Amino acid sequence: MLLLAYRHILVAYWREPVFRYPILVFEGDDWGAGPLEQAQALDALRQILKSHRDQSGHYSVMTLGVILSIADTEAMRADKEAEYIRLSLDHARFEPVLAAMRAGINEGVFTLQLHGMEHYWPPAVMAAARIDAQVAAWLIKIGIAHSEELPSRLQSRWIDAVSLPSQPLPEAEIYAAVVEEVKVYMQIFGAKPVIAVPTTFVWNNVVERAWASQGVSCVITPGTRFESRDGQGRPQGDGKLILNGERGESGVMYLVRDKYFEPKLGHRAEKGLDALALQTECGRPTLLETHRFNFLGDPAQSKAALAELNRLLVEARAHYSKLRFLSTHDIAEAIVSQDTSLITIVPRVRLHAWLARISKVSRFWKLARLTGLVVPLWLLRKWAA
Ligand SMILES: [Zn+2]
Structure with a gap:
């Protein structure tokens, strides 16, 4: 009965690809049009990532x-029309940031x-500015704005989260915005984006379809999809679980990023190492x-964050001789092409990962204990080990 009740999740966990090696990649968000001190932060990150290689000689990677782009607060301060004006990443002001990004791309980190x-x-920020003095001040602040302060x-x-609960955006506006962002990305970096990370x-689905129509083939998820904000501003979704390799209606493939390393929030290297241990046991990439906020602002804190990142890499390499540093793109490609050099098809190994996965579904596992289902599962695990 218990297996029947949980059959969907049990089958989904069985279908999810099982990686043969511990895989570690840092997923760094929010880089680009913004404070210029990002250039130094990116350079410092580059140096650390470059000082760690896996057994195949690959550097550690941060996506x-x-x-x-960001609001051009200077132009908006001077603008009597009070229209939104943007400052793009290819503006001369951002040259040091762009150069630091490119240097790391060329080096493979x-x-x-x-x-x-x-x-x-x-449009939502502009509308909010009419009723919220803090947002209005943000739009005309002196210096380059930080989106984190919104x-x-x-x-x-x-x-549209001007008021809560949020409202969906018109489909045509989403499409036009996606076409524009892909075009600008292409202008700046010379290639279309393959992976998208929703802010x-x-x-x-509308966003996903628009991205897919512009060549995006993979979307990073936290293991579920939020589609709106509720009355308290909390992200809301249907709660459906998303696993690595699953596909959306538009055909995009999903990857799951549900582990965190934010040193400024107090995360130590151990948190990343625990995630690596758990994901590896479950046959999943980490x-x-x-x-970016971890590496900007207070210099002492940023230095500590970098040191913690370095320690994580040192410890990870010391603990896992087979550790692989891949990019998220490499991981997506391996799933699409069912690359058996990275993904196992050996039933016994897959069974071992599946058992680890289902033992982490706390409600199922509690019931499995109560009903005695753990005994045959434990025997299976012994056999698969
Ligand atoms: Zn972000």
Whole structure:
């Protein structure tokens, strides 16, 4: 009865690809149009990532979720029309940031992912500014604006969160915005984005279809999809579980990034190492979410964050001789091409990962204990080990 009740999740966990090696990649969001001190932070990250190689000689990798523009607060201060004016990443002011990104890309320690034209929906921010003095001040602040300083609900690009609960955006506007962001990404980086990371993980099928129509083939998820913000501003979705390799209606493939390494929030190297141990046991790659804010601002804190990142890499290499540093793009490609050099098809190994996966579904596992189902599962695990 218990197996029957949980059959969907049990089958889905069985179908999810099982990776043969421990895989570690840092997923860094919010880089791009924004404070110029990002250039130094990216250089410092580059140096650390470059000082660690896996057994195949590959450097450790951080993906950069790129933001392509920010409000041009200087121009908006001078503008009597009070229209939204954007400052794109290819503006001469951002040259040091762009140069640092490119240096890391050329060295193979950074790979790019589309995070958004802006980290917000500009019409929503403009509308919010009319009723919220803080948002109004943000739009005309002196110096380059930080999107992190906007109210959290407004940092979701693909909804209208001027008031709560949020409202969906018109389909045609989403399409036009996606076409534009892909075009600008292409202008700046010379290639279309393949992977998209929705800001604050709020997006819907319309966004996905638009991305897919512009060549995006993979979307990073936190293991579910949020489509709106509720009355309290909390992200809301249907709660459906998303696993690595599953596909959306539009055909895009999903990857799961549900482990975090944010040193400024107090995360130590151990947190990343625990995630790596858990994901490896479950045959999953470890995508560690992090953000630029960890490496900007207070110099002592940024230095500590870098040191923690370095320690994580040192310990990971010491613990796992077979550790692989791949990019998220490599991971997606391996799943699409069913690359058996990275993904196992050996039933016994897959069974071992499946048992580890289902033992982490706490409600199922509690019931399995109560009903005695754990005994045959434990025997299976012994056999598969
Ligand atoms: Zn972000």
